[in-house]
Amino acid sequence: MRLLFTSGSPSDTVEIARALGAALRPGDVVALCGDLGAGKTLFCKGVGEALGISPDRIVSPTFTIVTEHAGPVPLTHIDVYRLAGAREAEEIGMRELLSGDGVCLVEWAEKIRELLPTDCIQVTFSISGDDRREIAVAAPDRPVFEEFRARSIRFQRGG
C-alpha cells in the first residue's frame, strides 16, 4: 500500500505518525528517509506515543546512534546519520537490532538500504514549504494498514 500525505504543521505530522504507530506490531521496522529538518524525529515521537512512550524521551541524538525504550512494545530508535554506510552499521550489530522483537525506527535509513528487511514500512519526507511536508508511506498489504489508511484520511492526497 502506498499513501501520500500533506502535513501542514508539526502537529499534523505527529497525528499521522500516531495513526501509523497504532498499526505497528512487534518486529516491524520503519525506515524514515528525507533531509535534515524534514520531520523524521518528530514522526518518531508520534509513533512512540502510540506505543505508550512519552514524546520527550524521543530526541534527536547528537552522538547516540541507538536508543532503546522499554514500554508495552519496546521501541528501538536508530539514527544512522553519523555512520558511513551499511558496512559500518553491520559492525555495530545493525542486523540484530533490525531483527529484534520490538518496533524499530530508523532515521536516515537510505544510508543502510541493503540491510533493511524487504517488508519494512518506508516513510519518505520532503520539505515543500516552511511548515509543509509531503510524506509518502509504503507499507505491506496487511489489514492493520487499512485501519491506518482510514484513520489518517484527512491528510491524504490523491485518494
Ligand code: ADP
Ligand atoms: P529530522 O529528524 O528529519 O531532521 P526533526 O523532526 O528533528 O527533523 O525536525 C523537524 C523540524 O521541522 C522541527 O523543528 C519542526 O517543528 C519543523 N516543522 C515545521 N513544519 C513541520 C511539519 N509539517 N512536519 C514536521 N516538522 C515540521
Ligand code: MG
Ligand atoms: Mg532526526
